[in-house]
Amino acid sequence: MTLPYPPPLLRVLLADDHGIVREGLKMVMHQASELIGSVDEAATGEQVLALLAAHGADVLVLDLGMPGVAGSGWVRALRERHPALHIMVLTANTDERSRLAILEAGADEYLAKTGSSRELMAAIERLQNGHDKQPARAQSTHTPAPAETLTRREQQVLALAAQGATAAQIGQALHISPLTARKHRENLMRKLALHSTAELVAYAVRLGLPSA
Incomplete structure (x- = not known):
């Protein structure tokens, strides 16, 4: 044999x-x-x-x-x-x-x-072994992605932060105080389970947002 x-x-x-x-x-x-x-x-x-x-x-x-x-x-x-x-x-x-x-x-x-x-x-x-790759299909029961839970303002803050904007610059762009901008940033990072600016930028890139 x-x-x-x-x-x-x-x-x-x-x-x-x-x-x-x-x-x-x-x-x-x-x-x-x-x-x-x-x-x-x-x-x-x-x-x-x-x-x-x-x-x-x-x-x-x-x-x-x-x-x-x-x-x-x-x-x-x-x-x-x-x-x-x-x-x-x-x-x-x-x-x-x-x-x-x-x-x-x-x-x-x-x-x-x-x-x-x-x-x-x-x-x-x-x-x-030549087995099929993971199927690209959604689960039958939809669970909202973390990004879907962000408010419109948090989405705006995410887009600006991904470009390297500081809290002061975000506040100026959105006509809010730096303290409010910082609070929005903290909230979105908590929702997305992110712990650093590098993780925030990487997450924004994965969503297709422009980065610095």
Whole structure:
């Protein structure tokens, strides 16, 4: 009886702007699976494109919040340029609208960073075995995305903050006091579970808002 050849080892590209996250993911992959071969690392969207052009990859594990990655449009362009690449998004953003937009743009998987390493490795094995990617469809019971809970004023503040405007500048643009602008910003960050200006800007980019 002739045994089948083992599948080729996967070339993985880890794309996250936090070095400690990349190191942890690399350790998990090598410990949890014999399918993983080489693992390259990128901290910006530009580095992702350069490494794919230079070395290629089978699987891209992508954080949407890192510099140079502009939401679904960036993913769509990447899919058109690398049609055979398995794109796995690993993100802190769990709202349904963003998930659907990214999957429809061409990503194969959309995983939350709050999940377990087992989920990540199971997704990689699904792709390796040729199983279908995650379906880009909404849940039967609609739960409002966090962005849908923002008031019109909070949406305006989000758009301005994403462009780097200070509380004073936001207040001037919206004809409100800096204190009120700061309060709106605090409220929207609480609703969106954001904890820093960098997270706020990244979230705005994922929604398609212009940033500085």
